[in-house]
Amino acid sequence: MSQVVPDQAALRRQVDRRQLQMIIAGLGEGILLIDPVEGIVWANESALALHNVSHLSELGGSVAKYRERFELKYRNNHVLGEGQYPVDRALAGEEFQDVIVELGRTCSGNDEDRRRVLKFRGFALTDVKGNAESYVLVVENVTEHISAEERFERTFAANPAPAIICRLYDLRYVRANPGFLLMTGYSRDDIIGRSTYEFDVLENAEKKEAAIASLREGRTIPQMESTVRLPDGKSKAVIIAGQPIQIGEEKCMLFTFIDMEPRRQAEDALRQSEERFARSFRLAPIPMMLSTREKLRLLDVNDAFGAVLGYEPDEVIGRTGSELPIWVESGARKRIEQEIGKSGSFRKLEIPLRTKHDEVLDCLVSAETVTIQGEECVLTVIQDITERKRSEEELIAAIEAVMQDTSWFSRTVIEKLAHLRRPNRPDKPEAGLSDLTPRELEVLGLMCRGLSNAEIVKKLGVTHNTVRNHIARIYAKIDVHDRAGAVVWARERGFTGSPTGPSERPRQR
Known part of the structure; x- marks a missing residue:
């Protein structure tokens, strides 16, 4: 019986079923099929769109032409060279996962082309003997995802509230913002990569067991008081809370802190202030x-x-x-x-x-x-002020006794008497001589000359009631309560009522 020689062409058409299933599962993503001899031989619509081209020929055909038409950068802005492109690595027989690069057209000035971020996975298609027949690149657009991560990173870094992030699967810290480093005095290298067992922010939490259980189960940790160990061995009182978040594909816990020291210092200062007030x-x-x-x-x-x-x-x-x-x-x-x-x-x-x-x-x-x-x-x-007021009243009584004739008082004495008679006078707009009528000025002048009511009646030829009414209106307008006060008020303004000497022009105040 003759030995059957396998048909090599048939063998080429037989591919690993598992690999075909991977291709089928990835058809919603971009798929590039690369032949070791012919170069890029096939691309689905998604792959063309992700490269911002319409036809397969625009990808360049060969791997070398692909490199000429498309520039790839890692996220740290390092430009990929020959041998580093995903197509190069696939042709070299390397299988890889999640290579994230920023893709741009070398001949395009369009910013939209530059900002596209893609994730590549590569593997080989083999025949039944395990020999590589062709290679597949699976391409996924992760631009929005990366942009969201970058926005989170910027927000996390700019947030003045102290915060650190712990990865849940191994309980190691992966982020520490400047607010946390400033609060504690640690450097970023002191924190990143350490486990929660080495640096335990829940060590002295008031509900430690419940908080640890929530951390392990990825549940929210409510606010509670705790302490954070500092580099010098001391500890700082804080309020800590935990919120589960996801960064990329990793589940994490975001710990935020409120530094209790400023509040305690303010409380101490307030207590001391209140104690001083109480003593005073x-x-x-x-x-x-x-x-x-x-x-x-x-x-x-x-x-x-x-x-x-x-x-x-x-x-x-x-x-x-x-x-x-x-x-x-x-x-x-x-x-x-x-x-x-x-x-x-x-x-x-x-x-x-x-x-x-x-x-x-x-x-x-x-x-x-x-x-x-x-x-x-x-x-x-x-x-x-009982005693002081009694002394003032006795002095005022003496002043009023001698002020029946005030024409001989000097202006300095008048001002001192006025101050003594009206201590602590509330601030209010004062009346002036111009607020008095001509008849009221005439009556006030006669009072300043020491005339009694009866003498004013005789001098002006009016009734006693008329004189009393004029005097009452004068008192009301200039805010005094007696004759002596009216005389002092007039003297303060340079008004004496004297009928002799140069014509007197009242000064306004």
């Missing part, structure tokens, strides 16, 4: 009250409050403004509430206050809104 409040030599802004409910009083007003802290603390027993007039309390409600502060309101022993004190009251432990409060300061 307690030791201040003048009465002080601390109350809520709403309803002015009293929270605390200092020692001077008890010494001056006589009340023990437990007699007043907890009461609202309307319930405090210190008010002589309800209108004064309402005025305080209105000023606090309107602007949150006021200065030197003259208000009488009642002590526990039923003594009435003349006081200057000031208040300011302050924030204590996150709550708006009102700090009220009370200055007892």
Whole structure:
């Protein structure tokens, strides 16, 4: 019986079934078929489109022509040379996976051609004896995927919040952004490639076991307090959270951190500030009250409050403004509430206050809104001016006794007397001589010359009621309450009412 010699042509047509299945599965991708002798002999529509050409001939035919027409770069901008192209590597019998390059036409100035990023896989088609007959390149467009990765990398690097990324399959760190390196003092090489066992960010987490279980299962790790070990052996308090993400084909965990040190420093500074405030409040030599802004409910009083007003802290603390027993007039309390409600502060309101022993004190009251432990409060300061005011009133009485005839007072004396009579006068627009009528100026001039009401009546030939009305209007316009005050006001403006000497032209203020 003669030996049957296999038909070589038939053998060439028989290819490995597994390889054919790979080709069929890849038909949605670009497919290039390369013959060792004839070069690029076939390409599907996807492969032509990925090379931005319409016909097979535009690929160049031979491998050498393909290299002349298309420039390939790795993602680090390294240009591929002869022997490095996927077609070269395939013809050399090399099987490879996931070679990612940026493809451009050497003769094209079109940016769209340059930006196309392709992923190549290569393998050989063999006959039944295992000899390579031809070679296949599978091409996939990964431009959008790569662009998304680059956007993520830029965002990750630019994010000021400290963050690192751990690959889930081997629990090794693959990314660390500048925020994390700045917070911890590590370099990138200190972190990248290390495992979570070597650098454990969950080591002191408040819910460590649950966090580790979530990490292993690729689930979200909620925010929790933890510490991060620093290069010098110390640790930093942080709040850590984990979010599962995917980078390329790899599942990862994104750890983000909030540095607790600035907050703790701020809390310490706030606590120290509040302690200093409490000491100053307690030791201040003048009465002080601390109350809520709403309803002015009293929270605390200092020692001077008890010494001056006589009340023990437990007699007043907890009461609202309307319930405090210190008010002589309800209108004064309402005025305080209105000023606090309107602007949150006021200065030197003259208000009488009642002590526990039923003594009435003349006081200057000031208040300011302050924030204590996150709550708006009102700090009220009370200055007892009873003795000072009594001395002023005695002096004013003496001044009024001698000011029945003021024509001999010098301007300097007049100004000093005016200051003594009106201390702490609230700022308000002042009237001038031009605000008075000619008849009111005439009456004021006679008052400055020391004439009584009866003498003014006789001088002007009018009734007593008419003179009283003129004087009342003068008082109202120039904001004084008595004859001496009107005379001082006129003298301040250089008006004496003298009928002799050069004509007097009143100065305006």
